[in-house]
Amino acid sequence: MIKIATIAGSDASGGAGLEADLKTFEEYGLYGMAAVTLIATMDPEKNWAHTVFPLDEKALKAQLETIFKGVGVAAAKSGMLGTAYAVALTCDYISSHKIKNYVLDPVMVCKGNDEALNPELTTAIAEQLLPLALVTTPNLFEAGQLSGIKNIATIEHMQEAARIILDKGAATVFIKGGSKLPNATKAVDLLYDGKTFELLEAPLIKTNWTHGAGCTTSAAIASGLARGLSVYDAVALAKRFITQSLYGNFALNQWIGPGNPSTWRKETLFT
Numbered sequence: 001m002i003k004i005a006t007i008a009g010s011d012a013s014g015g016a017g018l019e020a021d022l023k024t025f026e027e028y029g030l031y032g033m034a035a036v037t038l039i040a041t042m043d044p045e046k047n048w049a050h051t052v053f054p055l056d057e058k059a060l061k062a063q064l065e066t067i068f069k070g071v072g073v074a075a076a077k078s079g080m081l082g083t084a085y086a087v088a089l090t091c092d093y094i095s096s097h098k099i100k101n102y103v104l105d106p107v108m109v110c111k112g113n114d115e116a117l118n119p120e121l122t123t124a125i126a127e128q129l130l131p132l133a134l135v136t137t138p139n140l141f142e143a144g145q146l147s148g149i150k151n152i153a154t155i156e157h158m159q160e161a162a163r164i165i166l167d168k169g170a171a172t173v174f175i176k177g178g179s180k181l182p183n184a185t186k187a188v189d190l191l192y193d194g195k196t197f198e199l200l201e202a203p204l205i206k207t208n209w210t211h212g213a214g215c216t217t218s219a220a221i222a223s224g225l226a227r228g229l230s231v232y233d234a235v236a237l238a239k240r241f242i243t244q245s246l247y248g249n250f251a252l253n254q255w256i257g258p259g260n261p262s263t264w265r266k267e268t269l270f271t
């Protein structure tokens with residue numbers, strides 16, 4: 001059995017965070033483990049406002065010890081870290097256990113919330129985790145924060161941001177969410193390894209129910225790497241996987257709706 005881990009927050013509503021990661025690992029036929037960094041809850045009395053409850057440092061370290069020392073993994077990803085000690089511990093365990101297939105999802109916001117959760121963490125993530133990651137998967141907002149290019153509005157802006165993020169030590173960057181560029185007619189994402197820019201295209205799925213799409217994408221890339229795919233092949237397969245997942249989108253309530261990572265399996269079984 002190929003083992004894989006996520007270091008991420010728990011989304012009590014189940015669509016994003018480590019819940020999305022574990023569902024994705026399962027679809028790839030992997031044995032998934034999770035180190036919980038924080039628990040995110042949403043208040044139905046307050047328009048689904050998010051609250052974040054970080055786990056204490058000792059509890060996070062004990063989970064990382066269980067996973068990386070006690071079991072071992074073929075790949076890992078990190079998502080919402082939320083605290084400076086979660087960034088430092090992630091750096092410590094990924095580097096000391098020499099995890100080559102490490103995917104950094106530099107989560108800074110939840111969908112629907114415009115403000116970065118912890119702006120001071122952006123620097124810590126860039127300095128400590130970017131150089132360790134084989135693939136870094138910012139959305140447009142996060143690519144803007146990491147590169148200093150605000151208002152990424154064109155493919156050229158995405159390319160410029162990717163160049164700057166590579167200069168900061170990333171090995172490969174995959175900027176997601178070209179579907180959010182003004183007047184986008186396709187979901188175009190950008191992969192850059194310092195040599196070539198690859199545009200990955202998929203049909204634009206018009207829905208607001210995309211909660212967890214970023215988490216699912218980075219988990220799928222890590223899963224492909226765990227299975228021995230090249231970076232390009234892992235990213236290309238992840239792009240197909242997230243497109244399929246978004247075809248299966250649905251509403252959880254009036255505020256939020258996720259994709260469905262199992263759509264691919266159902267389509268294979270029932271169509």
Ligand code: PXL
Pocket residue numbers: 008009010011012016017018040079080107109110111211212213214215
């Ligand atoms: O989608 C970003 C995200 C990541 N991780 C957790 C979350 C969210 C958004 O809600 O709750 C735990």
